[in-house]
Amino acid sequence: MLLKFRPVCICNTIRYPRVKEAIDRGARTIEDVAQATGCTTGECAGERCRPVIVAMLAEAQAKT
Numbered sequence: 598m599l600l601k602f603r604p605v606c607i608c609n610t611i612r613y614p615r616v617k618e619a620i621d622r623g624a625r626t627i628e629d630v631a632q633a634t635g636c637t638t639g640e641c642a643g644e645r646c647r648p649v650i651v652a653m654l655a656e657a658q659a660k661t
Contacts, residue, residue, distance in 0.1 A: 605653075606646040608639020616650060620657045627651065 603613040611634050619633035627643070630636055630650050637643030637650075 605649050606634070606636040606639060608641055608645070609635050611636050611646070613653075616653060620653060625654065625658075627654070630654070 624630045
């Protein structure tokens, strides 16, 4: 699947590029990503997107 179409937050229709951009701009925690993108604020309260965000943050930290 192309990353630009990969869903991260299904509840709020937030896709991978938006979360990656937030991380690239300095988001370092789930709360930072939530504030920048709206992830974790949907109906599931982050149950679906939190693991994806954690993995994305870990990947970004591993590169630094």
